[in-house]
Amino acid sequence: MARQAIHVLGPGASMDDIAAAAGTSKPVFYRYFGDKAGLQRAVGEVVIGKMQARLQEAAATARTPHEGLRAMVSAYLQMAETSPNVYAFVTRAGADIPAALAGPEGGEPDALSHFFAAITRMMEAAIQARLHASGSTAAELRALRYWPPAAIGMVRAAGELWLGSPDEPDKPTREEMTERLTGWLLTGIAEQLPGTPLALPAIPTKESP
Structure with missing residues (x-):
């Protein structure tokens, strides 16, 4: 009910508005969720659960790493596009969430960190399963632990x-965006650039006195 209310009202809706649209009272919401950050976390877990179900279904039929990765990217973009208000609610700090809820050293709020940490764990599990099946060495498995967080960031x-x-x-469709992101994650953009190889400008150095 809360997720449907946020879908209609938007990510900036107050706890009062969300409770009223869900057909209950604000005290009930506070009893179950504690505060708006708690509600963010709960809604985020529902979204993650739906994504996980999609990924498990896709993983069962994926024949290659490319297909498995495409399924992950597609699930993420579909979740965001289907309800931008719900996505914004679980991935951004609301105006009435106190700064005390921010993560370590002023980082992202706990609810937001929790959401992306869960998605990263899902990617790690899928990648690790693929690598184990392919007979990768322990060193290769350790080295690739950096890839899922980098992929999620991108x-x-x-x-x-x-x-x-x-x-x-000229805006890509969700399917086109899924294919582009999957390609960038697997092979980069070098092969999509025409002409000579990409050359980065030299970084100027400070001359000695």
């Missing part, structure tokens, strides 16, 4: 930019 940043872009003729 998909999140690109996905949120795509989600917030105006609906113009």
Whole structure:
């Protein structure tokens, strides 16, 4: 009920508004969730659960790492596109969430960190299962532990930019965005750049006196 209320009211809705739209009272919400950060966490867990069910179904039929990764990216973008209000609610700090709920050293709020940590664990589990099945060494498994957080950062940043872009003729569809992100994660962008190999400008160095 709370998720449906947020879908209609938007991520900035107050606990009063969400409770009323869900057909209950604010004290009931506080008894179950504690505060808005608790509600964020609970809604985020529902979203994660739905994503996990989709990924498990896709993983059962994926024949290659490319198909498995595409399923993960697709599930993420579909979740964001289906209900941008719910996505914004579980991935952003609300205006009435106190700064004390921020993560260590002023980082992201706990509810937000929890959401992306759960998605990262899902990716890690899928990648590790693939690598174990392929006979990768222990050293290779350890080295690749950095990849899932990096991948999530890329998909999140690109996905949120795509989600917030105006609906113009050249805006990629969700399917096109899924394919692009999957390709970038697996092979990078070098092969998509025409002409000579990409050359980065030299970084100027400070001359000695």
